Amino acid sequence: MSTAVDIGLTRQALASSTLSHGLGILGDRWTVQVLMGTFLGLKRFEQWQQQLGLPRSTLAERLRSLGALGLLQPRPYQTRPLRHAYHPTAKTLALYPQVLMIWAWEKRWGQSDVGLPQALQHRRCGHRLTPTLACQACGEDADITRMGLRLEPVPALLKVKPRLGRAPRIPVGSTPHVSLGLRVDRWSLLIVTAVVLGCHHFDQLSHVLGIGPSVLARRLEGMVESGLLRCDADRHDGRRRLYRLTPASRDLLGYIVCLSSWAGQHHFKQPSAIVPIHACGHEFKPRVVCSHCREPLLAHEVTPLYGQAAAQALEPGDRSALAEVATA
Numbered sequence: 001m002s003t004a005v006d007i008g009l010t011r012q013a014l015a016s017s018t019l020s021h022g023l024g025i026l027g028d029r030w031t032v033q034v035l036m037g038t039f040l041g042l043k044r045f046e047q048w049q050q051q052l053g054l055p056r057s058t059l060a061e062r063l064r065s066l067g068a069l070g071l072l073q074p075r076p077y078q079t080r081p082l083r084h085a086y087h088p089t090a091k092t093l094a095l096y097p098q099v100l101m102i103w104a105w106e107k108r109w110g111q112s113d114v115g116l117p118q119a120l121q122h123r124r125c126g127h128r129l130t131p132t133l134a135c136q137a138c139g140e141d142a143d144i145t146r147m148g149l150r151l152e153p154v155p156a157l158l159k160v161k162p163r164l165g166r167a168p169r170i171p172v173g174s175t176p177h178v179s180l181g182l183r184v185d186r187w188s189l190l191i192v193t194a195v196v197l198g199c200h201h202f203d204q205l206s207h208v209l210g211i212g213p214s215v216l217a218r219r220l221e222g223m224v225e226s227g228l229l230r231c232d233a234d235r236h237d238g239r240r241r242l243y244r245l246t247p248a249s250r251d252l253l254g255y256i257v258c259l260s261s262w263a264g265q266h267h268f269k270q271p272s273a274i275v276p277i278h279a280c281g282h283e284f285k286p287r288v289v290c291s292h293c294r295e296p297l298l299a300h301e302v303t304p305l306y307g308q309a310a311a312q313a314l315e316p317g318d319r320s321a322l323a324e325v326a327t328a
């Protein structure tokens with residue numbers, strides 16, 4: 001199967017994908033965490049600092065770059081001394097589906113959920129919800145096995161090199177505050193995508209991602225250790241290894257698709273070089289819906305719940321169960 005991969009085309013598609021370019025602007029861990037904080041109502045410098053425990057200069061730099069991207073708008077809330085609150089913009093709110101996919105993933109597979117809401121309640125229907133990725137065209141839940149891919153490199157993005165520097169590794173558990181974001185870094189997401197595109201061998205991955213052997217070997221080892229990849233011996237050639245997705249990495253689909261879609265539509269204004277095609281025959285455009293009422297989720301209609309409130313929120317089906325108890 002893997003022999004059928006067009007390595008040259010895959011390399012070009014990955015390099016010009018809205019995913020790798022999107023990860024270049026948003027994939028850095030602190031940036032993601034500052035953004036996640038926005039959706040939990042953080043607006044002031046001190047609030048982020050307290051919640052994330054990051055150095056002042058790093059936070060100031062991230063707030064500046066998010067401002068330059070049009071994702072946070074500083075507005076003074078105090079004049080003497082002058083202090084700003086940072087408000088989300090329409091472009092930020094369009095990232096909500098992606099943020100929901102991060103929460104959903106972290107809840108299922110993350111190692112720590114400190115700082116994340118323990119449950120989400122949909123104000124529209126009153127139920128506790130699981131953010132669910134669905135196809136905009138047919139409404140069916142997304143399933144990676146019911147999705148094909150078409151590769152169409154985007155010339156405008158091929159000319160620019162995505163800003164994928166060395167992602168700093170923040171050891172898990174180094175501070176109790178760092179779990180507002182995704183444990184998975186941008187290179188892991190690109191490696192997962194390359195495997196989805198049919199690259200299962202070391203040399204294929206190294207070529208399509210343009211990563212040197214020693215760095216790639218380290219990354220693959222880390223991903224196998226953390227359960228994001230499975231490494232098997234190739235049945236046809238015992239010296240070669242095959243890298244495959246695991247349930248945890250397959251579940252990153254929502255995050256990957258939502259980020260690519262946001263980056264293409266709201267930032268680069270370019271189509272995606274990796275076009276997912278749903279089994280219904282339409283291009284797969286993500287819609288994140290409430291698992292209970294199936295309505296698209298909007299930030300102002302979802303309440304993050306913590307502690308007691310999360311324990312008390314109704315799970316889908318609880319209401320009818322309660323009604324049955326009442327009438328019994």
Ligand SMILES: [Zn+2]
Pocket residue numbers: 135136137138139140278279280281282
């Ligand atoms: Zn569909």
Ligand SMILES: [Zn+2]
Pocket residue numbers: 122124125126127129290291292293294295
């Ligand atoms: Zn609902």
